[in-house]
Amino acid sequence: MHSPILKVQNLHTWFETPTGTARAVDGVNFELYQGETLAIVGESGSGKSITALSLMQLVPEPAGYIEKGSIFYKNRDLLDLTWEEMRALRGKDIAMIFQEPMTSLNPVLTVEKQIVEAMQVHGTATGAEARKRAVDMLNKVGIRSPQQVVRQFPHELSGGMRQRVMIAIALSNNPQILLADEPTTALDVTVQAQILDLLASLQKELGMSMLLITHDLGIVARVAQRCCVMYAGQIVEEAPTSELLKNPQHPYTRGLLASLPSRARRGQELYTLEGVVPPPTRWPKGCRFALRCPNRMDICKNVLPGETALSPQRRVSCHLYNSDSAEAAVPLENPS
Amino acid sequence: MIGYIIRRVLYAVPILIGVCLFTFVLFYLTTSPQDLARRNLSAKNPTPQQIKDWEHTHGYDQPKWKQFVRTTEGLFLFRFGKSDGVGGQRIITRIKQSWLPSFEIASLSFIASLLVNLTAALVIAYFRGTYFDSAATTLCVIMMSITYLLYIIVGQYTLGRLMRITPVGGYLPGWQSLHFIMLPVVVAVVAGFASDTRLYRTFILDEINQDYVRTARAKGISESRVLFIHVLKNAAVPVITNTVSAIPGLFLGSVLLENFFNIPGLGNYLVDAINNQDFAVVRANVFIGALVTIIGFIMTDVGYALADPRVRLE
Amino acid sequence: MYVLKSLLTISNALPVLVAATFIFALTRMKKQPLWAEAFRRIGRNKLAIVSLVVIAIYALIALTDSFAWQDNKDKPPVSLLMRVFAAAHVQRERTYSAPFAHYTTGEPHPHKLKGWHLLGTDGAGFDVLMQTLRGCHTAMIIGGFTSFLITPLALLFGMSAGYYGKLPDDIIQYIFTVVASVPSILLQIALLLVLGPGVINICIALGLTGWVGLCRLVRGETLKHRDREYVRAAKALGASNTRILTRHILPNLLPVVIISITLGFSGLVLSETILSYLGIGVPAGTGSWGNMIDGARLELARDPVIWWNLTSASMALFILVLALNFFGDALRDAIDPRLRSN
Ligand SMILES: Nc1ncnc2c1ncn2[C@@H]1O[C@H](COP(=O)(O)OP(=O)(O)O)[C@@H](O)[C@H]1O
Ligand SMILES: [Mg+2]
Numbered sequence: 001m002h003s004p005i006l007k008v009q010n011l012h013t014w015f016e017t018p019t020g021t022a023r024a025v026d027g028v029n030f031e032l033y034q035g036e037t038l039a040i041v042g043e044s045g046s047g048k049s050i051t052a053l054s055l056m057q058l059v060p061e062p063a064g065y066i067e068k069g070s071i072f073y074k075n076r077d078l079l080d081l082t083w084e085e086m087r088a089l090r091g092k093d094i095a096m097i098f099q100e101p102m103t104s105l106n107p108v109l110t111v112e113k114q115i116v117e118a119m120q121v122h123g124t125a126t127g128a129e130a131r132k133r134a135v136d137m138l139n140k141v142g143i144r145s146p147q148q149v150v151r152q153f154p155h156e157l158s159g160g161m162r163q164r165v166m167i168a169i170a171l172s173n174n175p176q177i178l179l180a181d182e183p184t185t186a187l188d189v190t191v192q193a194q195i196l197d198l199l200a201s202l203q204k205e206l207g208m209s210m211l212l213i214t215h216d217l218g219i220v221a222r223v224a225q226r227c228c229v230m231y232a233g234q235i236v237e238e239a240p241t242s243e244l245l246k247n248p249q250h251p252y253t254r255g256l257l258a259s260l261p262s263r264a265r266r267g268q269e270l271y272t273l274e275g276v277v278p279p280p281t282r283w284p285k286g287c288r289f290a291l292r293c294p295n296r297m298d299i300c301k302n303v304l305p306g307e308t309a310l311s312p313q314r315r316v317s318c319h320l321y322n323s324d325s326a327e328a329a330v331p332l333e334n335p336s
Numbered sequence: 337m338i339g340y341i342i343r344r345v346l347y348a349v350p351i352l353i354g355v356c357l358f359t360f361v362l363f364y365l366t367t368s369p370q371d372l373a374r375r376n377l378s379a380k381n382p383t384p385q386q387i388k389d390w391e392h393t394h395g396y397d398q399p400k401w402k403q404f405v406r407t408t409e410g411l412f413l414f415r416f417g418k419s420d421g422v423g424g425q426r427i428i429t430r431i432k433q434s435w436l437p438s439f440e441i442a443s444l445s446f447i448a449s450l451l452v453n454l455t456a457a458l459v460i461a462y463f464r465g466t467y468f469d470s471a472a473t474t475l476c477v478i479m480m481s482i483t484y485l486l487y488i489i490v491g492q493y494t495l496g497r498l499m500r501i502t503p504v505g506g507y508l509p510g511w512q513s514l515h516f517i518m519l520p521v522v523v524a525v526v527a528g529f530a531s532d533t534r535l536y537r538t539f540i541l542d543e544i545n546q547d548y549v550r551t552a553r554a555k556g557i558s559e560s561r562v563l564f565i566h567v568l569k570n571a572a573v574p575v576i577t578n579t580v581s582a583i584p585g586l587f588l589g590s591v592l593l594e595n596f597f598n599i600p601g602l603g604n605y606l607v608d609a610i611n612n613q614d615f616a617v618v619r620a621n622v623f624i625g626a627l628v629t630i631i632g633f634i635m636t637d638v639g640y641a642l643a644d645p646r647v648r649l650e
Numbered sequence: 651m652y653v654l655k656s657l658l659t660i661s662n663a664l665p666v667l668v669a670a671t672f673i674f675a676l677t678r679m680k681k682q683p684l685w686a687e688a689f690r691r692i693g694r695n696k697l698a699i700v701s702l703v704v705i706a707i708y709a710l711i712a713l714t715d716s717f718a719w720q721d722n723k724d725k726p727p728v729s730l731l732m733r734v735f736a737a738a739h740v741q742r743e744r745t746y747s748a749p750f751a752h753y754t755t756g757e758p759h760p761h762k763l764k765g766w767h768l769l770g771t772d773g774a775g776f777d778v779l780m781q782t783l784r785g786c787h788t789a790m791i792i793g794g795f796t797s798f799l800i801t802p803l804a805l806l807f808g809m810s811a812g813y814y815g816k817l818p819d820d821i822i823q824y825i826f827t828v829v830a831s832v833p834s835i836l837l838q839i840a841l842l843l844v845l846g847p848g849v850i851n852i853c854i855a856l857g858l859t860g861w862v863g864l865c866r867l868v869r870g871e872t873l874k875h876r877d878r879e880y881v882r883a884a885k886a887l888g889a890s891n892t893r894i895l896t897r898h899i900l901p902n903l904l905p906v907v908i909i910s911i912t913l914g915f916s917g918l919v920l921s922e923t924i925l926s927y928l929g930i931g932v933p934a935g936t937g938s939w940g941n942m943i944d945g946a947r948l949e950l951a952r953d954p955v956i957w958w959n960l961t962s963a964s965m966a967l968f969i970l971v972l973a974l975n976f977f978g979d980a981l982r983d984a985i986d987p988r989l990r991s992n
Contacts, residue, residue: 058553062465091556103547108569118555153645354828366844481972483923493950591835610839626831
């Protein structure tokens with residue numbers, strides 16, 4: 001692998017809410033390499049979207065703010081940039097697509113205006129050239145009659161088409177990094193597969209890096225080379241996708257995998273993770289998964305586990321693998 | 337769209353007939369032609385014959401339904417006839433004289449209000465969640481709690497009497513009219529500022545939290561462009577709807593303002609006519625008022641459809 | 651004895667009845683979860699509580715002015731409020747006098763005042779404080795009674811139009827479009843000419859022009875609820891239309907209607923001043939802030955400027971309307987967080 005294009009260190013993004021400070025993202029570390037697809041998986045509410053929005057510095061204001069951490073892109077910490085410098089990066093170097101294609105496009109502007117605008121603000125193309133590029137982009141994202149679609153308004157398009165338009169907008173400036181926040185969750189299953197394949201092929205073609213956020217391990221298997229598992233605002237396990245699927249280490253990852261229908265053996269009851277994610281205003285003192293963990297030990301309740309590197313490419317945050325607490329470890333058993 | 341407008345215009349006809357009927361019934365509940373005649377004949381104690389003649393020349397001797405049909409027909413053809421008052425001036429002459437001051441005040445205060453309020457709302461929305469925002473919204477509620485009458489009185493007293501920037505009242509035609517309508521327009525804009533600004537602020541804030549705004553920001557668009565292009569275009573939809581309610585409201589404004597500042601506009605003409613029970617003039621003015629209001633309604637719907645591509649006029 | 655008998659009049663019974671109904675409705679509402687929650691939210695809102703206290707004080711003053719009785723057969727009934735002022739030896743003067751002044755104003759040879767007047771006296775020599783307090787009564791009646799007239803009218807028409815659709819809807823929509831097409835100030839002037847002056851007639855005029863907005867709102871809300879599952883379920887169970895309307899749809903409309911009436915109340919109180927200006931307001935002799943403010947037009951042109959009349963009436967009006975507006979906003983936020991103003 002080459003050097004990382006994006007390096008996130010100790011990222012904390014918090015919200016001031018009436019019930020207290022919600023630590024939605026609470027110490028996230030990961031690296032994104034040139035030309036790869038990295039997936040972040042986790043249940044809803046685990047802080048995936050807020051992580052992505054933090055990278056763009058678009059955390060919902062005024063409640064949300066980046067408490068601390070650093071985001072290195074091209075050897076610069078994005079958190080040190082001025083608002084204006086960050087704005088120049090958004091949509092040009094780092095682009096983002098969202099989960100809700102139905103509401104993420106401006107309802108009163110034509111598709112053309114919305115694509116052209118993205119190029120105009122960064123000066124990558126203007127006027128007739130930009131309009132031509134818009135049509136090309138629509139072609140590229142697999143829209144069959146781009147000449148017609150550019151003149152249409154979002155409400156005249158289907159969900160899949162709108163997501164393609166979103167992708168066209170995001171890719172119109174050839175970004176280095178694409179943040180895709182559950183790009184297929186709101187779509188029909190057949191459309192999901194098309195969009196995923198489209199994203200994968202465009203990523204290869206343009207040579208960009210992609211951070212794919214999803215709660216669906218099936219999607220991870222399909223497109224991502226590496227995978228981070230997120231739970232309660234932190235990354236609990238990181239591994240190459242194939243290894244993660246074959247040999248999950250963190251009890252939470254195992255639970256997630258075991259609850260995949262495609263993985264269950266015939267006739268066997270589908271495994272479900274007990275309980276729910278605790279509220280982000282009151283994370284437990286120890287391991288945040290402890291209450292739901294089948295391998296819970298005494299130490300888990302009181303001490304937050306640190307990261308353990310299992311191999312150069314693998315890490316996990318769990319007391320089972322921590323050499324200091326390893327003696328107390330119960331034998332590993334795979335719940336599936 | 338054209339079809340829709342035609343249908344709406346056609347539907348305006350029964351509405352206007354309803355308005356005429358309403359005025360007609362109200363008139364016969366208030367007063368009688370004999371009273372009118374006695375009031376408007378120059379003789380102190382008119383003879384029954386004089387009254388009969390008066391009724392005849394003004395058409396009040398016909399059966400009621402015939403009167404109604406005749407006058408309504410006249411209104412639709414803009415043949416307003418003669419005033420019931422002393423002298424029996426032709427109504428259309430008076431309307432031609434007085435529409436301009438009314439129009440000047442109404443249109444100027446309408447446009448100025450829209451611009452001022454929308455800008456203020458955008459500025460307040462830009463500072464959403466700050467102390468400036470809460471101070472501004474509280475100020476709006478405070479301003480909304482002051483009666484229109486006080487705005488007029490204080491406006492005239494400060495601008496007209498104390499500072500002598502504007503005349504305290506009156507009107508002269510031509511370019512000088514601007515000098516005279518300045519005060520009424522300022523009063524109208526200030527008096528209407530709070531409620532509309534507060535409303536527009538909510539419209540804008542509703543839009544600011546939408547997903548498409550996040551998309552726009554993710555494209556790298558500057559905050560001012562997000563606000564003035566993306567948000568404003570969407571907020572225009574409810575703003576346009578809200579201007580409907582402003583159109584009949586303009587009328588209240590002009591009646592009060594013209595009366596107070598002694599401006600010879602339609603509103604003044606109308607109030608005089610009501611006080612003199614000059615039915616012919618009231619009829620004509622109410623008809624024109626309703627017509628303007630209905631045109632406003634239709635224009636609003638069309639504007640709504642133009643602003644929001646999702647709306648299709650059926 | 652005669653005093654007691656003269657207390658038993660309709661005008662004395664009415665406020666008691668209104669207050670009783672209001673309290674009864676509040677206790678009933680408190681039992682329902684939606685309202686109980688709304689009351690709790692309002693309880694936490696300091697501004698709302700202060701506003702409510704202010705409104706209550708105005709209502710109490712209005713009540714003292716509405717209880718009147720006769721001392722003997724030949725004398726006109728005198729209200730409790732007036733008796734309080736009489737007991738405090740606040741007397742009528744010759745003409746204007748400034749607050750705390752000892753001499754009248756505006757006369758070539760100022761006269762010594764008989765009494766002491768906190769807010770001065772008006773042109774007819776009446777104590778301005780008393781006149782201002784008497785305005786509460788008029789304001790409360792205009793706001794309250796008009797709302798009382800508007801609500802059933804708007805509910806009846808709006809719900810029938812929304813629920814039955816078709817012909818009833820067409821007819822009702824036609825009626826309210828006709829009314830809405832005539833600028834309301836015109837209609838009010840015309841109606842008041844027909845009906846003659848008087849507080850109740852003002853309420854009727856304001857009500858006949860004011861029901862349209864609420865009716866449109868109710869119609870829209872009814873349309874929304876008509877197609878909801880619970881209405882369909884009730885229909886499937888064989889409930890009659892009347893029952894569905896009164897038992898199922900009406901309770902769901904109440905929050906919107908109550909918010910709208912509370913927010914509209916202040917507008918009604920304000921329109922009294924405009925009608926007074928146009929000379930079709932409350933008859934002289936009844937307390938009216940509108941008349942007091944209107945009178946100030948000429949008073950401001952006098953030398954020395956008579957400002958206390960205008961100031962007292964404007965402040966009294968302003969504080970009531972401000973409290974109503976703050977309370978209305980708080981109520982809206984408490985009942986329906988989706989409609990929040992911010
Ligand atoms: N606007 C907000 N205000 C307060 N808390 C928020 C806000 N947005 C997100 N959060 C908190 O952040 C947590 C993580 O949200 P998110 O990143 O959207 O989860 P997901 O993993 O499903 O994308 C949520 O559980 C919520 O508590
Ligand atoms: Mg999410």
